[in-house]
Amino acid sequence: MKKIAPFFLLIFLTGLFLPSVILAGTYQADGQTVCYEGLVPCGKKVAVGGSWQDGKCVGGTPTLIHCQFCHFFVMIDGIFKFVLVYLVPPIAVLMMVIGGMMFYFAGGSPNMMSQGKSLIKSVVIGIFLAYGAYMIIGFALTALGAADANSIKDIFQDGVFTINCQVEL
Numbered sequence: 001m002k003k004i005a006p007f008f009l010l011i012f013l014t015g016l017f018l019p020s021v022i023l024a025g026t027y028q029a030d031g032q033t034v035c036y037e038g039l040v041p042c043g044k045k046v047a048v049g050g051s052w053q054d055g056k057c058v059g060g061t062p063t064l065i066h067c068q069f070c071h072f073f074v075m076i077d078g079i080f081k082f083v084l085v086y087l088v089p090p091i092a093v094l095m096m097v098i099g100g101m102m103f104y105f106a107g108g109s110p111n112m113m114s115q116g117k118s119l120i121k122s123v124v125i126g127i128f129l130a131y132g133a134y135m136i137i138g139f140a141l142t143a144l145g146a147a148d149a150n151s152i153k154d155i156f157q158d159g160v161f162t163i164n165c166q167v168e169l
Contacts, residue, residue, distance in 0.1 A: 025078045026052055029167035035060055041074045042067040048169060063169065070165035073146070077163045080134060085159075088130055095123045135160070 024037040034041070035050035035057035042065050050060025103116030138161040141147035147161045 024052065024057070025074075025081070026050075027074045027163070027167065029065070030169050032169070033060075034065065034167070034169075039075065039079070040067075040071075041065075041078065042071040065167075065169065068167055070163075070167045073163050073165055074167070077159075077161075081159050084130065084134055088127070092123050092127055096120055099123065 024035075025041070026033050026035045027041060028034070029048070032049050033051065035047040035052055036042075036044075037057055038044075044064070045062045046065050047057040047060030048063045048065075050057045052058075099116045099119035101116075102112055102119065106112035106116060138147060138149070141163075142149050142161065146164060148164050150160060150162055
């Protein structure tokens with residue numbers, strides 16, 4: 001178990017130092033879609049009227065957008081979506097496979113069998129906590145009027161919630 005920790009630390013540090021590779025998205029500003037690349041959605045040229053396709057911002061007019069208070073929420077929302085969509089599922093599957101292998105190859109070792117069961121149970125509890133907390137916060141923001149809940153047909157494209165704040169171009 002301790003041999004896996006450096007692997008996850010490497011993934012985490014790579015994500016910190018290469019944010020332009022790991023994060024990008026879109027948000028609404030003055031009724032137009034703004035497409036940005038990287039971690040920070042402002043203070044640089046973005047594609048106003050562009051869309052996110054095949055890992056790149058396509059179309060739109062390159063425009064310099066200065067940072068506003070709303071961009072902080074857009075950035076936090078993008079980080080949460082990235083973590084919950086691109087990081088948690090593969091790590092959870094990896095940990096479930098490791099737990100299953102520990103359980104399967106335990107042979108007659110009750111210690112290894114209990115570690116495998118414990119790992120699988122911890123992963124399931126962690127998934128419920130992570131996604132449950134996201135849903136609770138999202139519903140609270142929706143009740144306050146700071147976010148909108150998306151319809152089921154838009155969940156896979158836009159996520160469960162969309163931050164609703166005014167960004168001016």
